[in-house]
Amino acid sequence: MQISKVVEKMQPSGIRAFFDLVLGMKEVISLGVGEPDFVTPWQIREAGIYSLEQGFTSYTSNKGLYKLRLGIHRYLKNKFGLEYCPDEEILITVGVSEGLDLVLRAIINPGDKILIPVPSYVSYGPVTELAGGLPVYIDTSKNGFKITPELLRRHIDKKVKAIVLNYPINPTGISYRRKELEEINRVLLKHKILCISDEVYGDLTYDFSHTAFPTLPDAKKGTVYFNGFSKAYAMTGWRVGFACGPKEIIAAMTKIHQYTIMCVSITSQMAAAEALVSGKRSVEQMKREYNRRRQLMTTELNSLGLKCSRPQGAFYIFPSIKSTGLSSMDFSRKLLEEQKVAVVPGTAFGSCCEGYIRISYASSLDNLKEALARIKKFLEKRR
Amino acid sequence: MDEILEILEKDGRASVEDIAKMMRKKPDEVKKAIKKYEKEGAILKYKAVINKDFVKDNESEVRALIEVNIVPQKDLGFDKIAERIYSFPEVTSCYLISGTYDLLVVVEGKNLHTVSNFVAEKLSCLENVRGTATHFLLKKYKEDGVILKRKSENQRIAISY
Numbered sequence: 307m308q309i310s311k312v313v314e315k316m317q318p319s320g321i322r323a324f325f326d327l328v329l330g331m332k333e334v335i336s337l338g339v340g341e342p343d344f345v346t347p348w349q350i351r352e353a354g355i356y357s358l359e360q361g362f363t364s365y366t367s368n369k370g371l372y373k374l375r376l377g378i379h380r381y382l383k384n385k386f387g388l389e390y391c392p393d394e395e396i397l398i399t400v401g402v403s404e405g406l407d408l409v410l411r412a413i414i415n416p417g418d419k420i421l422i423p424v425p426s427y428v429s430y431g432p433v434t435e436l437a438g439g440l441p442v443y444i445d446t447s448k449n450g451f452k453i454t455p456e457l458l459r460r461h462i463d464k465k466v467k468a469i470v471l472n473y474p475i476n477p478t479g480i481s482y483r484r485k486e487l488e489e490i491n492r493v494l495l496k497h498k499i500l501c502i503s504d505e506v507y508g509d510l511t512y513d514f515s516h517t518a519f520p521t522l523p524d525a526k527k528g529t530v531y532f533n534g535f536s537k538a539y540a541m542t543g544w545r546v547g548f549a550c551g552p553k554e555i556i557a558a559m560t561k562i563h564q565y566t567i568m569c570v571s572i573t574s575q576m577a578a579a580e581a582l583v584s585g586k587r588s589v590e591q592m593k594r595e596y597n598r599r600r601q602l603m604t605t606e607l608n609s610l611g612l613k614c615s616r617p618q619g620a621f622y623i624f625p626s627i628k629s630t631g632l633s634s635m636d637f638s639r640k641l642l643e644e645q646k647v648a649v650v651p652g653t654a655f656g657s658c659c660e661g662y663i664r665i666s667y668a669s670s671l672d673n674l675k676e677a678l679a680r681i682k683k684f685l686e687k688r689r
Numbered sequence: 690m691d692e693i694l695e696i697l698e699k700d701g702r703a704s705v706e707d708i709a710k711m712m713r714k715k716p717d718e719v720k721k722a723i724k725k726y727e728k729e730g731a732i733l734k735y736k737a738v739i740n741k742d743f744v745k746d747n748e749s750e751v752r753a754l755i756e757v758n759i760v761p762q763k764d765l766g767f768d769k770i771a772e773r774i775y776s777f778p779e780v781t782s783c784y785l786i787s788g789t790y791d792l793l794v795v796v797e798g799k800n801l802h803t804v805s806n807f808v809a810e811k812l813s814c815l816e817n818v819r820g821t822a823t824h825f826l827l828k829k830y831k832e833d834g835v836i837l838k839r840k841s842e843n844q845r846i847a848i849s850y
Contacts, residue, residue: 328848338848428850476850598696598711605710648848671700675707 316432320635321654327639328648335677337665338648340476342540342621346577347588350539353580354573362572368564370398370548371575377582378548386518388526394553397560398570398578402506402534402547405559406470407433409502409530409549412558413467414439421461421469423453424656425477425624427504430470442466445658450615451478451624455489462493468500471519474507474619477655477664479600481618484517491522500555501529506547507620509538509589512597514618520550527552537620538589539581544574596621599667599674606678607665610685621668624652628661630688638663644687645680693722694731701735740837752781752797752826753804755812756790758819767791770817779807790822801825 328338345351369375375392382388390396399405406429410420414437422430423444431441444461446453453471471490474481482490494501503519520526534547549559569575600623604616607625614625627637634651641647652662667674692712696703705723709716726732741750757774761767767785774794775783782795794812798804808823829837 325848329846331847334847336845336847339845340849341845343845594692594695598692601713602707602710605713650848650850654850671707 312435316435321651324635324639324651328642331642331646331648334642334646334648335669335673335680336648337667337669337674337677338650339666339668341542341668342537342592343668343670344540344592346539346541346544347581347585349584350541350577350581350588354544354577357573357576362576364572366569366572366575368560368569369396370570371572371579374398374575374579374582375548377579378550381582382518382550386521388518388520388531388550390550391553395550395556397549397556397563398575399534399547399549399563400567400570401536401542401545402504402532403429404563404567405532405534405547405549406430406502406504407436408559408562409532409551409555410434410439410468411437411562412555413500417465418467419463419465421458421466421499423457423469423471425451425475425652425659425662426470426655427472427476428654430472434470439467440465443656443658445656447658451475451480452482452486453490455493458490458493462497462499466497466499468502469494470502470504472504472506474511474516474617476507476620477622477650477652477659478624479617479620479622480615480624481511481514481516483514484522487517487519488522491519491525495524495528498528501525502532503529504532506532506534507537508533510593510596510621511619512593512600513616516619530555535578535581538592539578539585540588540592541574541578541581544571544577546570546574546578596667599669599671602671603665603667603674603678610678610682612681612685621666623665623667624659624662625665626662630685634660634663641681641684645684647677647680647684691722693719694726697723697732697735701737738833738835742837743839748799750797751800751804752795753808754824754826755794755796755808756822756824757792757794757812758821759791760817760819761791762817770815773815774812777807777811779804779811 375396378396379390379392382390410433416438419440419442420434421444422441423446434441442461444453444457449457501519505518508516518531520529520531530549530551532549535541600617603623604614607614611629612625612627614623617623630637634653638649638651650664652659652664693708696708705716705720709719759767759770762769771783771792774780779796779798780794781797784793786793796804796807798807808821813821
């Protein structure tokens with residue numbers, strides 16, 4: 307059977323092989339995980355169980371449970387002063403991943419260009435291609451992994467329809483302050499470029515308060531805002547995210563969603579609704595814990611000679627391994643084979659990230675300390 | 690609450706160096722703060738939380754929660770009589786409680802006999818103690834925020850984006 311050409315060229319094979327190697331090994335300390343090490347807080351799990359006991363086992367409205375959309379409406383209003391209508395401007399999706407797929411398919415006509423600052427989360431490019439668009443990667447590695455108005459302008463032409471912005475950034479943990487976002491927004495407004503804003507790590511911002519992109523001046527009508535429950539509430543396996551934006555875009559996304567997904571699992575939606583009601587304290591506790599690990603990891607990695615700037619959000623840190631002379635892939639493979647510590651090669655997030663690795667500190671303090679000791683051994687052997 | 694206390698309350702063995710790194714402070718600063726807490730009595734002691742179900746040569750032990758009704762003393766209220774009760778080494782915890790009785794006393798002993806002896810011969814006959822109700826503890830599930838169960842294995846897959 308001839309596989310679709312677009313699909314055939316997806317996913318760099320080297321990374322896949324490395325992932326398989328990790329998954330086949332036992333007793334590995336993993337700093338390669340893109341999810342919290344906490345279990346979903348009990349009151350949220352309990353709400354899921356209770357909904358099953360009550361017999362909530364049906365489909366929901368395509369857009370998602372009204373109760374949950376209303377909860378999201380209130381959350382955004384209280385947190386950012388943002389007003390999205392729960393009837394027309396909010397859609398519940400299977401994690402942010404599905405939402406991004408929907409928005410790209412909803413807006414792209416063949417040949418449209420989508421700007422993607424790299425390093426970036428791995429799905430943006432492939433999903434753009436699947437939708438018939440052309441991803442335009444913007445290398446930010448020489449600008450401290452941040453997009454700037456100049457960099458942005460250099461990549462804009464008539465074919466550019468949207469940008470996929472993500473902050474705090476997976477894999478670097480770097481985020482933007484309000485002023486920087488305002489400058490970016492001015493360029494986007496001028497060129498009428500849609501901002502697809504993936505803010506799934508927004509609640510895990512440490513040094514300053516997170517700015518939601520649609521709160522910027524005149525930004526709301528040109529932004530689709532994405533967030534979800536996976537990271538902040540430690541709910542990755544429940545698969546619940548949401549998209550908020552102008553009603554014509556949300557309506558177009560809902561059309562695709564109703565044919566491909568129908569609706570998110572009702573159990574998950576019930577649990578997510580509870581998360582918004584009673585989860586705030588748990589989020590704060592987890593955030594404090596991540597913050598301590600962040601401080602420790604930044605200090606320790608730098609003192610080992612793996613230079614990295616202090617991340618401002620998420621639970622990732624992105625040190626340079628250039629001092630070892632190894633490539634990202636070789637470093638990761640050797641570290642795994644010799645010391646049984648798993649990290650993700652930077653190149654998984656864009657070819658410009660050769661010389662970097664992604665370390666996730668969503669792991670217990672004891673694990674992190676043991677991993678650091680092993681990395682130290684690994685480096686000493688090479689001096 | 691100061692973050693140093695928050696960290697130590699979770700892990701009494703957290704080292705000064707680690708706390709300093711987690712809080713981006715100098716080790717000396719952290720050390721000084723801890724010394725101060727110890728001196729002021731905010732930190733009373735450090736101990737391990739032991740699940741005795743997993744201790745092999747554990748001598749059997751009986752615990753009882755005892756509700757104690759008391760006649761408060763003039764000028765002293767409950768404090769004086771509470772002191773007389775909690776000073777017994779058999780008493781592991783002692784709380785003043787609102788509601789139908791006054792003190793909740795937790796007592797530990799080798800067996801039912803020693804505990805009931807303590808109640809009958811020491812506790813009930815104290816002047817000012819009006820009455821007691823003893824509840825023997827059958828099973829401990831969670832204590833001081835710690836679930837008394839072996840931790841389950843981490844089920845996350847080892848690598849993901």
